[in-house]
Amino acid sequence: xxxxxxGTAGTEPTSTVTLRVNGQSRSLRLPxxxxxSDALRHDLGLTGTHVxxxxxxxxCCTVLxxxxxxxxxxxxxxxxxxxxITTVEGLAxxxxxxxxxxxxxxxxxxxxxxxxCTPGFLMVTAALLARxxxxxxxxxxxxxxxxxxxxxxxxxxxxxxxxxxxxxxGPRAAGE
Amino acid sequence: xxxxxxxxxxxxxxxxxxxTFTDDLGPDALAVAIVRSSLAHAHIVSIDTDAARAVDGVxxxxxHADLPGRIAxxxxxxxxxxxxxxxxxxxxxxxxxVHYAGEAVAMVVARDRYLAEDGAALVEVxxxxxxxxxxxxxxxxxxxxxxxxxDNVGAAGGETIGDVDGALAAAPNVVELDLDIERSxxxxxxxxxxxxxxxxxxxxxxxxxxxxxxxxxxxxIANILGLPDEEVDVIAPDVGGGFGTKINHPWPEEIxxxxxxxxxxxxxxxxEDRAEHFVASSHERAQRHHVRVGFDDDGHILxxxxxxxxxxxxxxxxxxxxxxxxxxxxxxxxxxPAYRCRFRSVYTTAVPVTPYRGASRPQAVFVMERxxxxxxxxxxxxxxxxxxxxxxxxxxxxxxLGMTFQDGRPAIYDSGDYPALLQRCRELVDWDGxxxxxxxxxxxxxxxxxxxxxYVEGTGIGPYEGGHVRVETTxxxxxxxxxxxxxxxxxxxxxxIVADELGVPFDSVDVVTGDTRRFPYAVGTFGSRAxxxxxxxxxxxxxxxxxxxxxxxxxxxxxxVDDLHVVDGVVEVRGTPxxxxxxxHVAVLSNPLRYSFSEEARAATQFAxxxxxxxxxxxxxxxxxxxxxxxxxxxxxxxxxGAHAAEVEVDVATAEVRxxxxxxxxxxxxxxxxxxxxxxxxxxVAQGIAGALYERMAYDEDGNLQNASFxxxxxxxxxxxxxxxxxxxxxPSPLNPLGIKGAGEAGVIPVSAVVAAAIEDAxxxxxxxxxxxxxxxxxxxxxxxxxxxxxxxxxxxxDAADAPE
Numbered sequence: 001x002x003x004x005x006x007g008t009a010g011t012e013p014t015s016t017v018t019l020r021v022n023g024q025s026r027s028l029r030l031p032x033x034x035x036x037s038d039a040l041r042h043d044l045g046l047t048g049t050h051v052x053x054x055x056x057x058x059x060c061c062t063v064l065x066x067x068x069x070x071x072x073x074x075x076x077x078x079x080x081x082x083x084x085i086t087t088v089e090g091l092a093x094x095x096x097x098x099x100x101x102x103x104x105x106x107x108x109x110x111x112x113x114x115x116x117c118t119p120g121f122l123m124v125t126a127a128l129l130a131r132x133x134x135x136x137x138x139x140x141x142x143x144x145x146x147x148x149x150x151x152x153x154x155x156x157x158x159x160x161x162x163x164x165x166x167x168x169x170g171p172r173a174a175g176e
Numbered sequence: 177x178x179x180x181x182x183x184x185x186x187x188x189x190x191x192x193x194x195x196t197f198t199d200d201l202g203p204d205a206l207a208v209a210i211v212r213s214s215l216a217h218a219h220i221v222s223i224d225t226d227a228a229r230a231v232d233g234v235x236x237x238x239x240h241a242d243l244p245g246r247i248a249x250x251x252x253x254x255x256x257x258x259x260x261x262x263x264x265x266x267x268x269x270x271x272x273x274v275h276y277a278g279e280a281v282a283m284v285v286a287r288d289r290y291l292a293e294d295g296a297a298l299v300e301v302x303x304x305x306x307x308x309x310x311x312x313x314x315x316x317x318x319x320x321x322x323x324x325x326x327d328n329v330g331a332a333g334g335e336t337i338g339d340v341d342g343a344l345a346a347a348p349n350v351v352e353l354d355l356d357i358e359r360s361x362x363x364x365x366x367x368x369x370x371x372x373x374x375x376x377x378x379x380x381x382x383x384x385x386x387x388x389x390x391x392x393x394x395x396x397i398a399n400i401l402g403l404p405d406e407e408v409d410v411i412a413p414d415v416g417g418g419f420g421t422k423i424n425h426p427w428p429e430e431i432x433x434x435x436x437x438x439x440x441x442x443x444x445x446x447x448e449d450r451a452e453h454f455v456a457s458s459h460e461r462a463q464r465h466h467v468r469v470g471f472d473d474d475g476h477i478l479x480x481x482x483x484x485x486x487x488x489x490x491x492x493x494x495x496x497x498x499x500x501x502x503x504x505x506x507x508x509x510x511x512x513p514a515y516r517c518r519f520r521s522v523y524t525t526a527v528p529v530t531p532y533r534g535a536s537r538p539q540a541v542f543v544m545e546r547x548x549x550x551x552x553x554x555x556x557x558x559x560x561x562x563x564x565x566x567x568x569x570x571x572x573x574x575x576x577l578g579m580t581f582q583d584g585r586p587a588i589y590d591s592g593d594y595p596a597l598l599q600r601c602r603e604l605v606d607w608d609g610x611x612x613x614x615x616x617x618x619x620x621x622x623x624x625x626x627x628x629x630x631y632v633e634g635t636g637i638g639p640y641e642g643g644h645v646r647v648e649t650t651x652x653x654x655x656x657x658x659x660x661x662x663x664x665x666x667x668x669x670x671x672x673i674v675a676d677e678l679g680v681p682f683d684s685v686d687v688v689t690g691d692t693r694r695f696p697y698a699v700g701t702f703g704s705r706a707x708x709x710x711x712x713x714x715x716x717x718x719x720x721x722x723x724x725x726x727x728x729x730x731x732x733x734x735x736x737v738d739d740l741h742v743v744d745g746v747v748e749v750r751g752t753p754x755x756x757x758x759x760x761h762v763a764v765l766s767n768p769l770r771y772s773f774s775e776e777a778r779a780a781t782q783f784a785x786x787x788x789x790x791x792x793x794x795x796x797x798x799x800x801x802x803x804x805x806x807x808x809x810x811x812x813x814x815x816x817x818g819a820h821a822a823e824v825e826v827d828v829a830t831a832e833v834r835x836x837x838x839x840x841x842x843x844x845x846x847x848x849x850x851x852x853x854x855x856x857x858x859x860x861v862a863q864g865i866a867g868a869l870y871e872r873m874a875y876d877e878d879g880n881l882q883n884a885s886f887x888x889x890x891x892x893x894x895x896x897x898x899x900x901x902x903x904x905x906x907x908p909s910p911l912n913p914l915g916i917k918g919a920g921e922a923g924v925i926p927v928s929a930v931v932a933a934a935i936e937d938a939x940x941x942x943x944x945x946x947x948x949x950x951x952x953x954x955x956x957x958x959x960x961x962x963x964x965x966x967x968x969x970x971x972x973x974x975d976a977a978d979a980p981e
Binding site: 011012031033034038041042043045046047048049050051052053054055057058060087088089091092099103106107108110112113114115116117118119122141144145146147148149150151152153154155156157158 | 199364665855899
């Protein structure tokens with residue numbers, strides 16, 4: 001042990017990447033192999049995006065890329081150059097004062113416990129409601145069926161998605 | 177506030193991405209990657225680190241030979257027990273021999289995790305393979321895991337109540353069962369993680385760990401690194417699930433990372449990846465049981481003789497708590513006039529076993545409830561009726577099992593109403609209407625089945641927890657307890673307790689858990705104990721603060737203490753609310769001052785206050801500050817209970833199991849927050865379903881884990897977990913002032929038993945092992961001569977259930 005660093009710094013291939021996250025652009029010099037999840041978390045300090053498996057199965061690291069859910073652990077940061085990225089930090093109003101209906105609903109319905117998987121669920125739900133404002137049960141299941149949660153048993157997550165739809169649409173007309 | 181559905185105050189930070197998990201810290205920290213054994217059992221011939229050390233950005237490559245002092249020695253045996261005659265714990269880095277695939281062999285420290293992994297990939301370890309010992313059969317064979325042992329039995333123990341041999345000899349009916357449960361694992365979505373920062377000038381080591389016991393991790397680090405406790409702080413920040421895995425400690429990385437921070441300077445961080453969680457954390461559940469049960473013609477159990485083998489993997493860091501729990505929790509809510517349970521706990525070359533949510537209670541309940549179903553089948557009686565006839569009655573409480581529980585104390589059920597649980601669950605699932613539903617489904621060519629199971633869970637074990645409550649002069653109430661949180665909502669429920677006990681607004685209470693800087697004494701969060709233990713300790717502290725506030729207010733108001741009460745943060749004279757003093761002011765007066773630095777503080781200075789000139793400003797027997805510590809240390813555990821029922825459909829073509837209904841009736845004593853309790857139960861049931869139908873550890877014969885990823889380890893998504901119907905009864909615990917019992921593990925405990933019974937009922941053959949996936953069910957259909965084609969029915973109830981399998 002106690003080896004001094006022997007190589008010269010910066011032998012990894014790098015590229016300049018412009019990441020446009022939550023409406024703000026940042027240019028970074030990053031190793032080509034840097035995952036988007038790591039760039040968001042460790043280079044931009046947006047640690048709300050979590051990494052649960054690093055093989056694209058758990059969905060914790062889901063962010064929106066040009067409005068569509070993507071697993072940021074399966075995307076190289078360089079591949080997200082000049083795309084519009086939304087993370088959980090971008091859901092509430094910029095001053096953090098007003099929560100997005102999805103955030104509000106997950107709290108109201110106890111749709112989270114440890115909160116580690118939650119950002120991924122929030123992002124897929126936000127994307128769902130942007131596409132389908134009033135989803136039925138099958139559509140809800142379909143939308144969140146790629147995200148793992150170990151705490152809640154999903155019962156309250158399903159309820160939270162329904163509640164988020166109600167909050168986003170406003171109260172539905174009777175008889176609808 | 178107690179009993180109300182208060183929204184969680186943890187949620188705001190967690191839904192906005194502003195929580196703090198361990199890996200969120202230290203973006204510039206040096207990163208650790210661990211080189212892990214690729215073989216299950218081997219001698220280490222040599223380790224070549226030259227290529228790794230040459231990687232640009234690699235700071236150090238550490239092997240066992242580099243570890244000094246106690247760091248080189250075995251990790252602690254956390255829970256010694258006289259029956260554990262051959263304990264073995266691993267080294268932080270293996271020296272001569274590896275005993276499971278995944279065991280830590282070398283540590284690479286580098287500028288970031290990518291480079292650390294580059295280095296780790298270049299560490300060349302030359303192994304000389306030894307025989308792998310995989311599964312219970314092999315463990316009972318000639319190949320030995322640990323050199324110097326005659327066989328693989330690390331521990332043997334058990335309990336005996338009454339004359340079992342006599343009872344079985346005299347019983348009119350005796351049947352035997354063999355029952356198996358496979359390995360699973362906790363699989364928290366956040367793996368283990370450790371971040372350490374050493375400040376040489378301050379002589380302060382600050383460690384963040386994703387742990388269920390920061391206080392004990394602190395003592396372990398101080399002890400092994402040879403530091404005074406005062407130089408070590410350990411903090412469990414937001415923790416992404418624990419499920420028992422994170423109660424084991426110190427993990428090798430919890431020692432290696434702080435040592436690396438002290439040795440290489442600055443900050444060092446390790447974050448377990450998913451593959452590592454499967455091969456380098458811990459597993460649980462693998463047990464094989466043999467049962468002989470004697471009963472009369474009415475289904476009353478006369479005697480039960482159980483022997484089982486618990487497979488504990490390569491090491492025993494957490495002792496033999498799991499088989500002890502199976503032994504003592506197996507009787508559940510039933511009266512067993514004679515009971516003997518003997519176990520052997522055996523080594524294999526697999527990931528070590530430590531408790532996973534439920535901690536061997538699921539196996540115990542599987543054994544007991546499968547036995548009840550077999551008794552009912554043998555006699556042709558209704559399955560719930562047989563259970564009902566054997567229940568301990570409410571007027572028999574407290575009920576002494578005559579055994580020693582996992583805390584070394586007598587196992588005595590403190591309270592409970594098992595007949596009420598049984599009846600409520602029977603009604604909830606509409607048990608009596610099921611035959612008609614089953615017949616209607618059968619007419620459509622569908623197979624429905626129903627299963628039922630009960631459990632009793634010892635919760636809230638000692639030795640103790642503590643709490644600190646302090647009212648600031650701003651009126652904010654600061655609460656701290658030493659145990660940590662992994663999503664249970666402690667910040668919310670402990671604030672509810674303090675709001676009630678102290679008489680302050682809920683929103684004025686701040687709760688901190690799992691930070692040794694705030695509260696250094698604690699045991700940890702496990703065994704469904706946090707609410708019972710810290711809840712009662714914090715309540716005690718809040719009562720002491722309230723008493724102190726009333727004393728000070730009585731002086732200030734020139735009133736009698738007994739005439740005062742606290743309402744919404746204000747101490748008032750009863751019936752005369754105009755005579756009042758806010759707690760903010762009481763907090764000022766509680767700390768006699770010489771120096772003022774704010775308008776409020778003037779009231780407590782020496783020329784402003786008008787105390788009795790013949791008494792010291794801080795009266796004898798009191799302390800400055802409106803604060804107190806409280807403790808709760810129970811004489812023994814409190815026992816929660818429940819009944820579950822599941823109605824399932826087993827697909828005739830695909831052998832998939834679909835839940836029609838899942839019903840839970842649950843008793844955890846007085847409920848602090850029903851929403852949180854229901855969430856705990858939902859999550860537990862989901863983990864139970866996972867263990868019943870999907871999750872297993874697929875070791876090959878060489879001891880390699882073949883499904884160490886979320887692609888192959890089938891953790892349920894929302895599509896696999898049904899809505900779960902939950903109802904409660906409340907039998908308060910007489911053992912603690914709040915009357916509460918634990919609830920964290922409850923949901924998972926009876927699920928395998930209930931699902932097994934439901935599948936058996938649907939399919940018409942005997943189910944003796946779990947988990948059961950579609951392939952297993954298909955194989956059982958073939959083995960039992962049942963149809964595997966749509967349109968043909970399986971048989972009804974297994975009338976031939978006692979026939980040899």
